[in-house]
Amino acid sequence: MSSLHHGYLVMLTWFLVGPPRPILVTGALLLSSLAAVVILRYSFRARTFALLGIFGIMLAESIQPVLVRLGLEFVPVHSGAWGAFRLFVDANLLLTALGTVAALCTAVYTQLGRARMDLTTAFPQMSFVEPTIGLSESVTRLARIAGIKPPDAVLVDSGSPTAFTVKKNGGYAVAVTIGLLESLEKDEVEACIAHEIAHLKNKDFTLRLIATLSKVALFARPLSYFIEPAVYRAREYLADKTAALLTGGPDALASALSKLQECAMIPESFAPADAICLCKSSSSKRTALRIFDKHPDLEKRISMLRLMNTE
Numbered sequence: 001m002s003s004l005h006h007g008y009l010v011m012l013t014w015f016l017v018g019p020p021r022p023i024l025v026t027g028a029l030l031l032s033s034l035a036a037v038v039i040l041r042y043s044f045r046a047r048t049f050a051l052l053g054i055f056g057i058m059l060a061e062s063i064q065p066v067l068v069r070l071g072l073e074f075v076p077v078h079s080g081a082w083g084a085f086r087l088f089v090d091a092n093l094l095l096t097a098l099g100t101v102a103a104l105c106t107a108v109y110t111q112l113g114r115a116r117m118d119l120t121t122a123f124p125q126m127s128f129v130e131p132t133i134g135l136s137e138s139v140t141r142l143a144r145i146a147g148i149k150p151p152d153a154v155l156v157d158s159g160s161p162t163a164f165t166v167k168k169n170g171g172y173a174v175a176v177t178i179g180l181l182e183s184l185e186k187d188e189v190e191a192c193i194a195h196e197i198a199h200l201k202n203k204d205f206t207l208r209l210i211a212t213l214s215k216v217a218l219f220a221r222p223l224s225y226f227i228e229p230a231v232y233r234a235r236e237y238l239a240d241k242t243a244a245l246l247t248g249g250p251d252a253l254a255s256a257l258s259k260l261q262e263c264a265m266i267p268e269s270f271a272p273a274d275a276i277c278l279c280k281s282s283s284s285k286r287t288a289l290r291i292f293d294k295h296p297d298l299e300k301r302i303s304m305l306r307l308m309n310t311e
Contacts, residue, residue: 044238048207051231055214058221062096095220103217110209114274115167119154119175122168127157128175135181135193139174142194145246146201155181161260164277165196165205172200184256191243191253192278198242199276204235208276225292232294240301241308250305257305261298 114122136153143150151165151172159179166173174196181189199205211231218224244250260279280295290297 044234044241045202047234048231048238051227051234052207052210052214054227055211055218055224058218058223059096059214062092062218092220096217099217099219102219103213106216107209107213110274116170117168119166119168119173122166129155129157129178131155131176132181134186135176138190138193139197142190142197142246143200146197146242148197148201151197151200162278163192163196164275165199166275167205172205184259185252187247187252188256188259191247191256194243194246195239195253195278196276198239198246199235202235202238202242204239204276207235208232229292229294233296236296237301237304240305244305244308250308254302254305257298257302261302 119126119128131153132155135155139153140150151174152168154173154175156175156177158177159182160177161179161183163174163176163180166175174193176189176193180192184192208231211228215224215228240250240253243253247253257279277295279298280293
């Protein structure tokens with residue numbers, strides 16, 4: 001290992017666990033790793049915050065040079081170490097600064113752009129019709145069960161069976177296509193709506209935005225391109241589990257996803273980038289590339305739901 005790599009690892013270790021003490025460091029890393037494996041295996045909520053925590057560590061490590069120069073460093077770094085890391089830390093800081101500016105611009109666009117428009121203006125490619133009474137009642141009832149303000153119910157004139165949630169006029173709307181209503185039974189439709197309500201209950205728009213902005217800010221760090229989609233996938237699994245609790249069991253949602261599996265190739269127009277969509281297909285991608293998917297494989301989601309019945 002080169003002296004540069006060794007020194008970088010030493011600095012990162014200092015940041016995580018303090019000055020090197022072999023027994024303490026080894027024990028702390030071992031215990032924290034075991035605890036993380038247990039917690040993250042069974043809690044998608046904990047997995048989300050663990051992943052966002054990694055983003056936080058990466059951001060803090062990136063601005064360490066600024067803190068050092070301001071005399072506010074939270075990890076004491078030997079003055080002689082800066083000579084070896086001068087080029088690295090300066091480049092790292094510059095790229096992070098550029099990424100942070102881009103992230104701020106993205107945040108402004110996201111919060112003040114299409115999210116403030118009405119649906120017809122924001123999605124001119126879609127045809128919206130008056131929602132049925134049953135659809136509106138289901139959205140309102142499930143939102144009240146979840147303990148959140150009921151979003152607007154929207155019906156999309158499309159044969160593509162899907163549901164998604166979008167921001168509009170400063171609020172939220174749960175959109176369901178006519179194709180979904182015609183393809184599924186009533187309890188399955190309610191389970192799909194519950195999945196979308198679960199995203200709002202779990203504040204997934206906010207957490208997904210934080211993950212995306214962190215990736216933009218850390219665009220020069222390859223690890224960020226793995227963490228962001230992992231956060232998105234964890235929120236999908238959590239939404240499935242929350243929907244099962246809202247509807248009294250996982251069977252209806254598992255059945256709905258099974259039926260949608262055969263027609264899950266949702267057109268891009270019905271899966272807007274800033275929407276939370278019920279399902280997207282990744283079956284055409286190679287297994288190795290699915291780590292970049294923001295939606296988990298439908299088979300895995302169905303298996304997780306069916307496993308809930310055995311717990």
